[in-house]
Amino acid sequence: MGDVKLENVTKRYEDVTAVDNMNIQIHDGEFVCLVGPSGCGKSTTMEMVAGLTMPTEGTVHIAGREVTNLPPKDRGVAMVFQNIALFPHMDVYDNISFGLRLRNFEKDEIDRRVDKAAEVVQLEGMLDRMPDEMSGGQRQRVAIARAIVRQPDVFLMDEPLANLDAKLRVHMRTELQRLHKDLETTVIYVTHDQAEAMTMSDRIAIIDGGQLQQIDPPLECYNQPANLFVAGFIGSPSMNFVEGEVTENGFTSEYMDVEFDPSNYGVSAGDKVTLGVRPEDIYPAESGRSISSPTGEIRTKTDVIEPMGDEIFIYLLLSEEVETDLEDPAASNQLLISVPPDSDVEEDQDMSVVLDRNKIHLFDTESGQAIEHSLVASPAASGASGTSGAESDD
Amino acid sequence: MNPMDLVSRLVRSADDEAHEDADVRTDGGTATSERQGSGRGFLASNRNLVESLPFWLPPALLVGLFVYGAIGWNVLISLTDWEGLGSPEYGSLDLSMYAQLLGDDTFIIAFRNTLVLLIAFTVVSLAVGLVVAILVDQRIRFENTFRTVYLLPMSLSFVVTAIFWSWMYNFEIGMINQLLRLAGLDFLTQQWISDPQWKMAAIIFALMWQFSGYCMVVYLAGLRAIPTEQYEAARTDGASTLRMYWRIIVPQLRASTTSAAVVLMVFALKAFDFLYVLFGDTPGPSVDILSVMMFREAFSTTNWAYGSAIATVLFLMALSVIGPYLLTQYRRGDL
Numbered sequence: 001m002g003d004v005k006l007e008n009v010t011k012r013y014e015d016v017t018a019v020d021n022m023n024i025q026i027h028d029g030e031f032v033c034l035v036g037p038s039g040c041g042k043s044t045t046m047e048m049v050a051g052l053t054m055p056t057e058g059t060v061h062i063a064g065r066e067v068t069n070l071p072p073k074d075r076g077v078a079m080v081f082q083n084i085a086l087f088p089h090m091d092v093y094d095n096i097s098f099g100l101r102l103r104n105f106e107k108d109e110i111d112r113r114v115d116k117a118a119e120v121v122q123l124e125g126m127l128d129r130m131p132d133e134m135s136g137g138q139r140q141r142v143a144i145a146r147a148i149v150r151q152p153d154v155f156l157m158d159e160p161l162a163n164l165d166a167k168l169r170v171h172m173r174t175e176l177q178r179l180h181k182d183l184e185t186t187v188i189y190v191t192h193d194q195a196e197a198m199t200m201s202d203r204i205a206i207i208d209g210g211q212l213q214q215i216d217p218p219l220e221c222y223n224q225p226a227n228l229f230v231a232g233f234i235g236s237p238s239m240n241f242v243e244g245e246v247t248e249n250g251f252t253s254e255y256m257d258v259e260f261d262p263s264n265y266g267v268s269a270g271d272k273v274t275l276g277v278r279p280e281d282i283y284p285a286e287s288g289r290s291i292s293s294p295t296g297e298i299r300t301k302t303d304v305i306e307p308m309g310d311e312i313f314i315y316l317l318l319s320e321e322v323e324t325d326l327e328d329p330a331a332s333n334q335l336l337i338s339v340p341p342d343s344d345v346e347e348d349q350d351m352s353v354v355l356d357r358n359k360i361h362l363f364d365t366e367s368g369q370a371i372e373h374s375l376v377a378s379p380a381a382s383g384a385s386g387t388s389g390a391e392s393d394d
Numbered sequence: 395m396n397p398m399d400l401v402s403r404l405v406r407s408a409d410d411e412a413h414e415d416a417d418v419r420t421d422g423g424t425a426t427s428e429r430q431g432s433g434r435g436f437l438a439s440n441r442n443l444v445e446s447l448p449f450w451l452p453p454a455l456l457v458g459l460f461v462y463g464a465i466g467w468n469v470l471i472s473l474t475d476w477e478g479l480g481s482p483e484y485g486s487l488d489l490s491m492y493a494q495l496l497g498d499d500t501f502i503i504a505f506r507n508t509l510v511l512l513i514a515f516t517v518v519s520l521a522v523g524l525v526v527a528i529l530v531d532q533r534i535r536f537e538n539t540f541r542t543v544y545l546l547p548m549s550l551s552f553v554v555t556a557i558f559w560s561w562m563y564n565f566e567i568g569m570i571n572q573l574l575r576l577a578g579l580d581f582l583t584q585q586w587i588s589d590p591q592w593k594m595a596a597i598i599f600a601l602m603w604q605f606s607g608y609c610m611v612v613y614l615a616g617l618r619a620i621p622t623e624q625y626e627a628a629r630t631d632g633a634s635t636l637r638m639y640w641r642i643i644v645p646q647l648r649a650s651t652t653s654a655a656v657v658l659m660v661f662a663l664k665a666f667d668f669l670y671v672l673f674g675d676t677p678g679p680s681v682d683i684l685s686v687m688m689f690r691e692a693f694s695t696t697n698w699a700y701g702s703a704i705a706t707v708l709f710l711m712a713l714s715v716i717g718p719y720l721l722t723q724y725r726r727g728d729l
Contacts, residue, residue: 050626050630052629052630071629072626072630073631073632073633077630079627081626083621083623085626087627087646098631102637
């Protein structure tokens with residue numbers, strides 16, 4: 001059984017709190033990604049599961065056993081590191097079997113397990129190679145074999161693919177998923193790459209500033225982000241944010257208004273809110289008529305156009321001049337939208353867009369917490385191609 | 395490069411230049427154009443040679459004369475029978491001095507002592523340096539202070555440290571015996587540098603004190619080059635601290651060990667000043683080493699040829715230490 005439970009885990013270094021009161025429960029056989037920007041505490045969290053760092057407060061349980069103060073070797077965990085960390089003076093066989101030899105396994109048993117692990121990661125016939133004679137991908141597979149061979153309760157992977165080139169990374173991503181399906185062992189996987197987290201995991205734990213922001217299945221994090229941070233972090237390109245205020249008629253800001261009845265959404269006039277909408281949920285006004293519940297038209301001007309091949313990204317200006325604030329994207333006057341590749345767009349054109357009311361998120365600007373993930377009171381309520389929100393508010 | 399070689403090369407290249415001009419003017423046949431091509435390359439490299447001459451020629455001449463010339467001359471003298479105040483006779487050269495060495499018990503003892511010093515001093519210094527480096531590497535406070543303190547003895551002259559140690563080893567008033575007596579360990583007090591049983595150990599200890607700081611610095615640099623993940627990987631694999639260092643970390647310090655060992659061994663071979671200050675030219679059979687014996691034979695008893703033969707043996711020993719090292723470095727493309 002490889003379930004992992006962190007209870008009120010805190011790690012403080014002198015005056016820095018790296019991990020702040022973390023509570024995570026990971027079920028047996030689950031693949032959970034810890035994701036967040038550099039320095040958010042995700043690696044420290046993993047190190048505390050591994051036993052490489054001891055928590056200042058709180059407890060860690062692995063497989064139902066408290067392991068808070070146990071050394072790494074007694075926790076039933078195996079780790080794969082970002083820089084691979086193969087022992088350069090040992091050949092592949094010795095690298096893979098190192099942990100078993102330390103535990104005084106029989107030679108036959110070691111051979112059997114090493115052969116099996118090498119087979120799983122497709123390294124047969126390479127057991128007598130030295131690490132410096134192998135490619136990056138092969139070395140990473142040795143590192144994974146080194147973890148598999150111990151048959152741990154939990155695999156801990158700390159950005160294992162970060163040092164590989166882009167193509168190999170995508171390939172190894174699939175390999176890891178296949179491996180997880182075969183072994184059915186719990187995996188905790190640290191990454192700063194949200195795409196990696198989205199594609200691989202059963203659940204994503206998004207961490208920022210040492211605190212757990214949300215832990216949910218990937219699509220839930222994507223569609224129902226718990227707060228502004230999660231909304232901005234998950235998804236590429238990032239969600240658009242517009243800061244504004246609630247009025248009697250809905251949302252208003254310097255650049256755009258969206259009508260709705262505040263009383264249906266637990267907000268009241270005067271509340272400071274941030275409206276969030278993903279690039280794919282904004283449509284040019286003419287094609288927007290086909291969606292079930294568009295908002296009123298918003299007048300914009302096209303700025304930069306980025307054809308990606310399978311879609312086109314258009315940066316729209318909500319006023320005449322660019323007012324980008326890199327520190328606070330919500331304060332800028334830009335909207336990024338994505339349109340089909342065959343769309344006919346040019347720079348510096350006037351363009352009216354509509355937002356899909358089903359996919360508009362509202363956040364409390366102050367606390368960042370999500371208030372609503374849809375401005376359609378109930379999915380069946382609308383259907384008309386109206387331009388105002390009033391009719392969909394029941 | 396030999397200066398005569400150089401001059402002849404320069405002369406040859408001037409000739410080539412003249413030929414080449416003639417070739418260009420006559421015909422453009424294949425053979426000539428080939429020669430012309432190679433001649434032009436040679437010309438270009440010669441121009442570099444001439445332009446760089448002022449930079450490397452003076453040191454090359456000085457080193458050639460005073461190092462390689464002196465070594466050659468020393469070998470030559472060792473083949474004569476030169477002794478006393480006369481001049482060497484280069485008429486009859488033979489290996490009689492080397493034959494004499496093989497039958498000389500003093501030489502055999504000095505040779506053995508040299509090997510003991512070489513091996514024991516190197517091993518002990520490396521071991522202490524490694525342990526200190528590992529301790530200093532534990533992210534301790536005042537790390538830089540410790541590093542400086544350990545390295546400091548290295549910067550002192552051997553004459554100075556030898557005098558210090560001769561005081562400290564003194565039986566009556568020396569610090570070591572005094573401390574032992576203070577601690578009530580009188581039975582451990584020894585005639586450290588008079589008792590033949592302890593002399594060599596005392597010398598090795600003193601030299602270790604002076605050189606282990608150097609080993610520490612070399613090892614510390616090696617340790618710092620090992621990523622922390624190596625330690626973490628070893629620990630999650632279940633290695634105890636001792637096993638982790640022994641099986642994962644120390645094997646990765648091979649390059650540091652080799653380079654420090656070569657420096658220590660070459661030093662051990664020419665560890666003359668320390669012994670000479672302590673004992674003069676007759677340290678007694680228990681610590682008589684080749685360099686002291688060489689000095690004694692040559693300058694005290696004026697057996698010039700015999701001293702030269704010992705010097706040649708020492709030179710070959712040094713060569714056998716440093717030769718393989720340079721060769722492997724060269725093969726790996728590090729030179």
